[in-house]
Amino acid sequence: MRMNLEGTSLKREDIDSKRVLTTRFRSNAFYAWDTGRGIGRYLQGLKAGEIWGTHCDTCNRTVVPPRIFCERCMKNQVSWVKLQDTGIINTFSICYVNWDASRVEEPHLPAVIEIDGASQGHGILHVLDEVNPKDLKIGMKVKAVWKRPEERNADITDILYWKPY
Amino acid sequence: MSNSVAIVGVGYTPTRKLTPEVSYKEMIYEACVRAYHDANLASHRDIDGFISCAEDFLEGTSIFDEYTPDQLGGIQKPMHTISGDTLLGLATAVMNIRTGLQQLVVVEAHSKASNIKTLDAILHYATDPILTRPLHLNPHFIAGLEMQRFLDISKNTLEQCAEVVVKNKRNALKNDLSTYGTRLTTREVLSSEPTSTPLTQLQHAEPTDGAIVFVLASSKIAKKMNRTPVWIKGCGWISDAPSLETRDWNRCAYAALSAQMAYRQAGIRNPKKQIDFFEIDDTFSYKELEHLEALGIYETGKSGKALLQGALDPDGKTPTNVSGGSLGMGHVLEATGGFRTLEIVKQLRAEAGPRQLDKVKTGLAFSWRGLPTTSGVTMIYSQKGA
Numbered sequence A: 001m002r003m004n005l006e007g008t009s010l011k012r013e014d015i016d017s018k019r020v021l022t023t024r025f026r027s028n029a030f031y032a033w034d035t036g037r038g039i040g041r042y043l044q045g046l047k048a049g050e051i052w053g054t055h056c057d058t059c060n061r062t063v064v065p066p067r068i069f070c071e072r073c074m075k076n077q078v079s080w081v082k083l084q085d086t087g088i089i090n091t092f093s094i095c096y097v098n099w100d101a102s103r104v105e106e107p108h109l110p111a112v113i114e115i116d117g118a119s120q121g122h123g124i125l126h127v128l129d130e131v132n133p134k135d136l137k138i139g140m141k142v143k144a145v146w147k148r149p150e151e152r153n154a155d156i157t158d159i160l161y162w163k164p165y
Numbered sequence B: 001m002s003n004s005v006a007i008v009g010v011g012y013t014p015t016r017k018l019t020p021e022v023s024y025k026e027m028i029y030e031a032c033v034r035a036y037h038d039a040n041l042a043s044h045r046d047i048d049g050f051i052s053c054a055e056d057f058l059e060g061t062s063i064f065d066e067y068t069p070d071q072l073g074g075i076q077k078p079m080h081t082i083s084g085d086t087l088l089g090l091a092t093a094v095m096n097i098r099t100g101l102q103q104l105v106v107v108e109a110h111s112k113a114s115n116i117k118t119l120d121a122i123l124h125y126a127t128d129p130i131l132t133r134p135l136h137l138n139p140h141f142i143a144g145l146e147m148q149r150f151l152d153i154s155k156n157t158l159e160q161c162a163e164v165v166v167k168n169k170r171n172a173l174k175n176d177l178s179t180y181g182t183r184l185t186t187r188e189v190l191s192s193e194p195t196s197t198p199l200t201q202l203q204h205a206e207p208t209d210g211a212i213v214f215v216l217a218s219s220k221i222a223k224k225m226n227r228t229p230v231w232i233k234g235c236g237w238i239s240d241a242p243s244l245e246t247r248d249w250n251r252c253a254y255a256a257l258s259a260q261m262a263y264r265q266a267g268i269r270n271p272k273k274q275i276d277f278f279e280i281d282d283t284f285s286y287k288e289l290e291h292l293e294a295l296g297i298y299e300t301g302k303s304g305k306a307l308l309q310g311a312l313d314p315d316g317k318t319p320t321n322v323s324g325g326s327l328g329m330g331h332v333l334e335a336t337g338g339f340r341t342l343e344i345v346k347q348l349r350a351e352a353g354p355r356q357l358d359k360v361k362t363g364l365a366f367s368w369r370g371l372p373t374t375s376g377v378t379m380i381y382s383q384k385g386a
């Protein structure tokens, strides 16, 4: 599509033939974040096919992903709670745009899933599948579809996706 | 001055090379809880505003200021991030309080240097993408250039720079927070692996992990909160022309001018006499001498001799980096000026234990933003309020 913008547009050959000054570098920014005690134990749980949260004894609130301190009361009296691998959709979107702005045939379906066993409104971000996007609704009951145990890596992708049940 | 500002609480974690047992959030939380206890805070809900000192590229997260409220008890409160050293955050907190809109402000800084697998590459991205990066030089070369010129102009010597390392690592042995305390000789320092000459490996402070949190209060409430508030009498911050092509290699204007700004506010005319001790940037050995001279504590070329005569030792006339500095405690990225300030708070409260200085009332902290910058912040702290 031609856009009606002023200026001189560049073509690939302008760059390849060095008609314009360019500089290139490949980014070299690598990190290995310590997960710490809260997220570390959460990820270990995923490897075992379990979803763990923490309960703040002061606020009487169960959150997921778990944390070893409560950001509301700032205390660290928390206990670990094993949650269900089921939940309900808090919100979702049907995404048709790829990283390079091209269109995708099968839309991506990110959703916030309130996990059964956590306090109301507390859930995790993940993706949905095995569902016709047209049928998606807030409040829909979904359950986790896990990787096979030997394929799990203590990683958020140990859950492949969530599907209605 | 009725609008004085004081540090009424500080909390921290020890500086360590590796901290795999905690996430950065858990590390900050640990420092935060201690700071609030130290400030006798009834509740974190009483805090009016929060400032975190962090650089996205060092965190590996864009818009890092969205990741800071939870661990400080700062949710649903005013919060912003300064991408600079702790001292710049503290200066910002002073301004916030002086507006009269906030009484109680928290400043946080941390380093998870151990989590950055390509720290030198991140540093490289601070250099000019068109003029400098294509040359593919490890950015520490800039320290080599600076040191070469500094020694040539000032006539301080390599041995004197090595002695800075010997002193600071010796001082660190008396600091239970430090990681790099050791006994060395200047020969060992000079014969360690050459990096960017004249620098050798032992003249670099090592990237290290740690977190620090300060609670600052207006004069109205400071004395009620803490029996020994530490007053911020002056703060100055300066950025010079940073490009490698146009900067002034002959003088360290960012340190000199930031100090003058802070001295003006604090009413200091003779810093050497009026300030009892110094906690200043020593990211590289020569930086301590360069900064001392720029701050006006010694004339050009006189700091090295003073060092050899023991004037910079804990029992000398101008104790410098009694804490061990970054060479002894490790370089904690944006938290560096925070740990320099911590030592001053401890000394002024007479809580410095085996390294407690006699009769100290006023201390100076100075931070440099690090390679490749020409930016710095000077803070003057005092036992006495205005």
Ligand SMILES: [Zn+2]
Residues within 6 Å of the ligand: A056, A057, A058, A059, A060, A070, A071, A072, A073, A074, A075
């Ligand atoms: Zn709570």
